[in-house]
Amino acid sequence: MNRVPMTVEGAEALRAELENLKKVERPAVVQAIAEAREHGDLKENAEYHAAREKQGFIEGRIQEIEGKLSLAQVIDVKAIEPSDKVIFGTTVTIIHMDNDQEVTYKIVGDDEADVKKQKISVNSPIARALIGKEVGDVAVVQTPSGAVEYEIDEVQHI
Structure with missing residues (x-):
């Protein structure tokens, strides 16, 4: 199960x-x-x-x-000792390496995902690229238009 x-x-x-x-x-x-x-x-x-x-x-x-x-x-991500590492439940601020655009996402379960509310599924390509990385790391996300690089700027346990 x-x-x-x-x-x-x-x-x-x-x-x-x-x-x-x-x-x-x-x-x-x-x-x-x-x-x-x-x-x-x-x-x-x-x-x-x-x-x-x-x-x-x-x-x-x-x-x-x-x-x-x-x-x-x-x-409960609030009960986990905060670190700079991206894990399930964290809120992650990333910076698009090409245009410096900043975006913040909370990594949640499939049923909770709602891009309009900045909540992305743990199974989405962007979340899979971010999980396990730390502040300062660059995550490469494969998109239909090619690879996009994001720098991890902040990880919050909120």
């Missing part, structure tokens, strides 16, 4: 979604099904079929989240 790395924040977000699905969404859809049943003939009852479809989605998502949490290896 492969453990999946996840940040504390990522695990908390999944737990919050799971709680909302179980305590809010699931009871609401059960109520909607009960109300739709009262309208009579179920073959032609659009509300009933929509509610049943939503119920299937909710139950599927509950199982998916429970599965992810059961496989999660939650890593």
Whole structure:
């Protein structure tokens, strides 16, 4: 059974979604099904079929989240002694060697990745190039347009 790395924040977000699905969404859809049943003939009852479809989605998502949490290896980067080395969960500031453009990314699990929020998957090409390197090192990232070099400027445990 492969453990999946996840940040504390990522695990908390999944737990919050799971709680909302179980305590809010699931009871609401059960109520909607009960109300739709009262309208009579179920073959032609659009509300009933929509509610049943939503119920299937909710139950599927509950199982998916429970599965992810059961496989999660939650890593609290704040509890790890800070160093200049890039590891899972660190926030890394890198400088594009060609144009001096600076960018900061947090290396997170697959489910947490969101480039708009500067969170990249540990399995992304850029994160794979950065992991294990230290401040001052140059990481080479293979992109569709060729190799790009980034200098690691800062590593934070935040």
